[in-house]
Amino acid sequence: AQSVTQLDSQVPVFEEAPVELRCNYSSSVSVYLFWYVQYPNQGLQLLLKYLSGSTLVESINGFEAEFNKSQTSFHLRKPSVHISDTAEYFCGRGSTLGRLYFGRGTQLTVWP
Amino acid sequence: GAGVSQSPSNKVTEKGKDVELRCDPISGHTALYWYRQSLGQGLEFLIYFQGNSAPDKSGLPSDRFSAERTGGSVSTLTIQRTQQEDSAVYLCASSFREGRDGYTFGSGTRLTVV
Numbered sequence: 330a331q332s333v334t335q336l337d338s339q340v341p342v343f344e345e346a347p348v349e350l351r352c353n354y355s356s357s358v359s360v361y362l363f364w365y366v367q368y369p370n371q372g373l374q375l376l377l378k379y380l381s382g383s384t385l386v387e388s389i390n391g392f393e394a395e396f397n398k399s400q401t402s403f404h405l406r407k408p409s410v411h412i413s414d415t416a417e418y419f420c421g422r423g424s425t426l427g428r429l430y431f432g433r434g435t436q437l438t439v440w441p
Numbered sequence: 442g443a444g445v446s447q448s449p450s451n452k453v454t455e456k457g458k459d460v461e462l463r464c465d466p467i468s469g470h471t472a473l474y475w476y477r478q479s480l481g482q483g484l485e486f487l488i489y490f491q492g493n494s495a496p497d498k499s500g501l502p503s504d505r506f507s508a509e510r511t512g513g514s515v516s517t518l519t520i521q522r523t524q525q526e527d528s529a530v531y532l533c534a535s536s537f538r539e540g541r542d543g544y545t546f547g548s549g550t551r552l553t554v555v
Contacts, residue, residue: 361541373532373546380541419484423540428497429474433483 333422335432343440344412350405350435352394352420361423362403364394367434368416376418379403390414412439443467445547447533453553454523462518462550466535473516474536474544475508479529487531490516523554 336351354360364376377388384396394405403420420432446465454460466473475487486500490510501507505523510516520527530549536542 363543365546372548373534375543375545378543421544423536423544428486428489429534429536429540429544430486431476431484 333420333430333432335418335420335435337435338433339436339438341438341440342410345409347408348406348410348414348437350418350420350437352403352405352432354401354403354420354422354430356401359424362394362396363421363423364388364392364403364405365419365421365431366416367419373419376405410437410439412441415439445533445535445545447531447547447550449550450548451551451553453555456525456554457522459519459521460523460552462520462531462552464516464518464533464535464547466514466516466533467537467545468514470535470537470545471513472536472540472544473510474534475516475518476532476534477529478532478549482529484532487518520552523552525554528552528554 332355334353342348362379365373366376367373377386377394379386379396387393392405392407394403396403415438417434417436419434421429423429448463471492473490477485477487488501488508489497505521508518530551532546532549534544534546536544
């Protein structure tokens with residue numbers, strides 16, 4: 330079955346520490362991968378996406394994710410987090426069949 | 442429009458009543474999705490429309506839920522005989538070209554069944 334697994338439901342870190350939010354997806358011939366962020370009481374915003382080409386994708390606010398086909402992973406990383414990064418993060422995958430699948434989400438909490 | 446528009450933003454209804462939630466996708470987006478977000482439950486897929494194809498209804502939790510998309514644009518999600526467990530935020534998203542450019546979400550409708 331096609332699915333997305335986010336391995337951690339909660340990730341607490343201190344400010345300026347590095348963070349990795351893990352995401353694994355079920356294999357498919359053609360797959361598009363996304364990370365969305367949901368700040369408290371707000372809607373989902375696209376953080377970054379992988380369609381093809383370079384396996385490392387970056388967002389404008391310092392996050393990056395690496396597509397690893399052999400490990401079917403798309404982990405999200407940031408070398409130094411800020412309190413403002415506190416949010417829920419959703420990993421998603423699409424395919425040429427169109428349907429979009431999401432993981433259950435990871436709540437990132439950054440402490441001062 | 443500039444984004445995905447959902448209405449109403451908040452809806453409080455009595456148990457047993459029917460409700461209709463509306464989604465107006467981005468103009469030109471051929472795909473439209475409905476998701477439900479309950480506290481601690483992540484994003485639950487409900488239904489997916491792609492162009493003129495038959496919708497993927499596999500995520501609808503019961504026959505009380507239905508959705509339609511008129512003219513390939515606006516979609517309405519209808520919940521009949523609402524129950525308290527239907528309380529959630531209902532999110533709509535749309536995309537172009539099977540989502541290669543990403544999926545744009547609306548702000549959602551917060552449904553509370555009392």
